[in-house]
Amino acid sequence: MLQIKFIKLREGAHIPQKAHEDDAGFDLYASEDCLLKAHGFGCVPTAIAIELPAGTEAQVRPRSGLAAKYGVTVLNAPGTIDAGYRGEVKVILINHGEEDFAISAGMRIAQMVVSPVLPAFFTEVETLDETLRGEGGFGSSGTK
Numbered sequence: 001m002l003q004i005k006f007i008k009l010r011e012g013a014h015i016p017q018k019a020h021e022d023d024a025g026f027d028l029y030a031s032e033d034c035l036l037k038a039h040g041f042g043c044v045p046t047a048i049a050i051e052l053p054a055g056t057e058a059q060v061r062p063r064s065g066l067a068a069k070y071g072v073t074v075l076n077a078p079g080t081i082d083a084g085y086r087g088e089v090k091v092i093l094i095n096h097g098e099e100d101f102a103i104s105a106g107m108r109i110a111q112m113v114v115s116p117v118l119p120a121f122f123t124e125v126e127t128l129d130e131t132l133r134g135e136g137g138f139g140s141s142g143t144k
Contacts, residue, residue, distance in 0.1 A: 002053060002056070002114060003053070004050055004051065004052060004053070004114065005050065005051040006048050006049065006050045006051070007048065007049050008047060008048060009047045009048060009049055009088055010031060010047040011047075012031040012032060012047055012105050012106070013029075013031055013046065013047035013048050014029035014031075014046075014048075014106060015048075016028055016029075016048070016050075016112055023111075024111075024113050025061060025111030025112060025113045026111060026112045026113075026114075027063070027108040027110075027111055027112075028046050028060065028089065028091060028108070028109055028110045028111065028112050029046060029106055029107065029108055029109065030044050030045070030046065030091075030103045030104065030105055030106065030107045030109045031045050031046050031047030031048075031105055032045060032047075032105050033102070033103065033104050033105055034103045035100055035101070035102055035103070036072065036093055036094075036095040036100065036101040036102075036103065037095065037100050038095055038097055038098050038099055038100055038101075039095060039096065039097075040094070040095055041075050041092060041093060041094035041095065042092070042093065043090045043091070043092055044090060044091045044092075044093055044103060044109055045088060045090050046088065046089045046090065046091065046109075047088065048088070048089050049086055049087060049088055049089065050081065050089060051086065052081065052082075052083040052085075052114065053083065054083055055083070055116060055117055055119075056083055056114055056115065056116055056117060057080055057081060057082060057083060057114070057115055057117050058080075058081040058112045058113065058114050058115075059078035059079065059080060059081075059112065059113045059114075059115060060074055060077070060078060060079035060080075060081065060089075060091055060110050060111075060112055061074060061077055061078045061079075061110060061111050061112070061113060062074045062077055062110060062111075063108060063109065063110060063111055066109070070095070070097050070099075070101055071095060071096035071097035071098075072093055072094070072095050072096070072097065072101050073093070073094060073096065074091060074092060074093060074094075074110055075092040075093065075094040076092050078113075079091070079092060081112070083117070089112075091109050091110045093109060093110070
Protein backbone atom coordinates (compact mmCIF):
# COMPACT_ATOMS: atom_id res chain seq x y z
CA MET A 1 0.00 0.00 0.00
CA LEU A 2 1.28 3.46 -0.95
CA GLN A 3 1.79 5.98 1.86
CA ILE A 4 1.04 9.62 1.07
CA LYS A 5 2.18 12.13 3.66
CA PHE A 6 0.19 15.33 4.12
CA ILE A 7 0.04 18.39 6.33
CA LYS A 8 -2.87 20.60 7.29
CA LEU A 9 -2.03 24.18 6.37
CA ARG A 10 -4.94 25.86 8.14
CA GLU A 11 -7.93 25.15 10.29
CA GLY A 12 -10.73 23.68 8.20
CA ALA A 13 -8.51 21.18 6.38
CA HIS A 14 -9.88 17.67 5.86
CA ILE A 15 -7.92 14.49 5.24
CA PRO A 16 -8.57 13.21 1.70
CA GLN A 17 -10.81 10.16 2.09
CA LYS A 18 -12.45 7.50 -0.01
CA ALA A 19 -16.22 7.23 0.33
CA HIS A 20 -15.99 3.47 -0.30
CA GLU A 21 -13.07 1.09 0.14
CA ASP A 22 -12.89 0.15 -3.55
CA ASP A 23 -13.16 3.73 -4.88
CA ALA A 24 -10.30 4.91 -7.08
CA GLY A 25 -10.40 8.50 -5.89
CA PHE A 26 -9.94 10.27 -2.58
CA ASP A 27 -12.41 13.10 -2.01
CA LEU A 28 -10.93 16.58 -1.72
CA TYR A 29 -12.70 19.10 0.52
CA ALA A 30 -13.06 22.87 0.29
CA SER A 31 -11.43 24.58 3.26
CA GLU A 32 -13.46 27.77 3.05
CA ASP A 33 -16.75 29.13 1.80
CA CYS A 34 -16.77 30.59 -1.71
CA LEU A 35 -19.18 31.34 -4.51
CA LEU A 36 -18.81 30.19 -8.12
CA LYS A 37 -20.76 32.60 -10.28
CA ALA A 38 -22.82 31.13 -13.11
CA HIS A 39 -20.43 30.46 -16.02
CA GLY A 40 -17.53 31.52 -13.80
CA PHE A 41 -14.51 29.70 -12.45
CA GLY A 42 -12.09 29.93 -9.56
CA CYS A 43 -9.48 28.23 -7.42
CA VAL A 44 -10.88 26.54 -4.34
CA PRO A 45 -8.36 25.89 -1.54
CA THR A 46 -8.20 22.61 0.38
CA ALA A 47 -5.73 23.71 3.11
CA ILE A 48 -3.62 20.59 2.63
CA ALA A 49 -0.22 19.91 1.08
CA ILE A 50 0.86 16.41 0.10
CA GLU A 51 4.10 14.53 -0.43
CA LEU A 52 3.70 12.03 -3.24
CA PRO A 53 6.27 9.27 -3.59
CA ALA A 54 8.72 9.55 -6.49
CA GLY A 55 7.32 7.94 -9.65
CA THR A 56 3.72 8.93 -8.93
CA GLU A 57 1.33 11.76 -9.69
CA ALA A 58 -2.09 12.71 -8.39
CA GLN A 59 -4.86 13.54 -10.85
CA VAL A 60 -7.57 15.94 -9.69
CA ARG A 61 -10.85 14.93 -11.28
CA PRO A 62 -14.47 16.10 -11.13
CA ARG A 63 -17.06 14.62 -8.81
CA SER A 64 -19.78 13.18 -11.02
CA GLY A 65 -22.62 14.34 -8.76
CA LEU A 66 -21.56 18.00 -8.93
CA ALA A 67 -21.22 17.79 -12.70
CA ALA A 68 -24.54 15.99 -13.29
CA LYS A 69 -26.65 18.01 -10.85
CA TYR A 70 -25.12 21.50 -11.06
CA GLY A 71 -22.78 21.67 -14.06
CA VAL A 72 -19.79 22.19 -11.74
CA THR A 73 -16.61 20.44 -12.82
CA VAL A 74 -12.81 20.65 -12.71
CA LEU A 75 -11.74 23.14 -15.37
CA ASN A 76 -8.38 21.55 -16.22
CA ALA A 77 -9.55 17.97 -15.72
CA PRO A 78 -7.61 16.06 -14.92
CA GLY A 79 -5.37 18.49 -13.09
CA THR A 80 -1.96 17.05 -12.32
CA ILE A 81 -0.11 17.25 -9.03
CA ASP A 82 3.52 16.31 -9.61
CA ALA A 83 5.52 14.35 -7.03
CA GLY A 84 7.83 17.30 -6.41
CA TYR A 85 5.06 19.82 -5.62
CA ARG A 86 4.75 20.78 -1.95
CA GLY A 87 2.34 23.71 -2.11
CA GLU A 88 -1.33 23.82 -1.21
CA VAL A 89 -3.61 21.57 -3.22
CA LYS A 90 -6.17 23.82 -4.91
CA VAL A 91 -8.96 22.81 -7.26
CA ILE A 92 -9.86 24.90 -10.31
CA LEU A 93 -13.63 24.60 -10.61
CA ILE A 94 -15.92 25.95 -13.33
CA ASN A 95 -19.65 26.45 -13.06
CA HIS A 96 -21.31 25.69 -16.39
CA GLY A 97 -24.71 26.13 -14.76
CA GLU A 98 -27.16 29.02 -15.05
CA GLU A 99 -27.20 29.66 -11.27
CA ASP A 100 -24.45 30.70 -8.90
CA PHE A 101 -23.10 27.74 -6.92
CA ALA A 102 -22.24 28.10 -3.24
CA ILE A 103 -19.33 26.08 -1.91
CA SER A 104 -19.14 25.66 1.83
CA ALA A 105 -16.14 24.72 3.93
CA GLY A 106 -16.03 20.93 4.28
CA MET A 107 -17.86 20.28 0.96
CA ARG A 108 -16.44 17.52 -1.22
CA ILE A 109 -15.44 19.36 -4.40
CA ALA A 110 -13.26 16.96 -6.42
CA GLN A 111 -11.52 13.62 -6.26
CA MET A 112 -7.83 12.80 -6.38
CA VAL A 113 -6.50 9.62 -7.99
CA VAL A 114 -2.88 8.62 -7.39
CA SER A 115 -1.22 6.97 -10.40
CA PRO A 116 2.22 5.70 -11.38
CA VAL A 117 4.24 7.73 -13.86
CA LEU A 118 6.22 5.74 -16.41
CA PRO A 119 9.74 6.93 -17.21
CA ALA A 120 9.84 7.97 -20.87
CA PHE A 121 11.90 9.85 -23.43
CA PHE A 122 11.35 11.03 -27.00
CA THR A 123 13.36 9.79 -30.00
CA GLU A 124 13.13 11.56 -33.34
CA VAL A 125 12.60 9.16 -36.28
CA GLU A 126 11.89 9.48 -40.01
CA THR A 127 8.64 7.44 -40.02
CA LEU A 128 6.17 5.90 -37.59
CA ASP A 129 4.81 2.35 -37.68
CA GLU A 130 1.54 2.06 -39.61
CA THR A 131 -1.70 1.11 -37.84
CA LEU A 132 -5.28 0.41 -38.92
CA ARG A 133 -6.34 3.80 -37.56
CA GLY A 134 -3.53 5.72 -39.20
CA GLU A 135 -4.08 9.49 -39.10
CA GLY A 136 -7.81 9.23 -38.34
CA GLY A 137 -8.43 11.86 -35.69
CA PHE A 138 -11.38 13.62 -34.12
CA GLY A 139 -14.61 11.83 -35.00
CA SER A 140 -12.95 9.48 -37.47
CA SER A 141 -14.65 6.41 -35.99
CA GLY A 142 -18.16 7.92 -36.25
CA THR A 143 -20.90 7.81 -33.64
CA LYS A 144 -22.56 4.47 -34.43
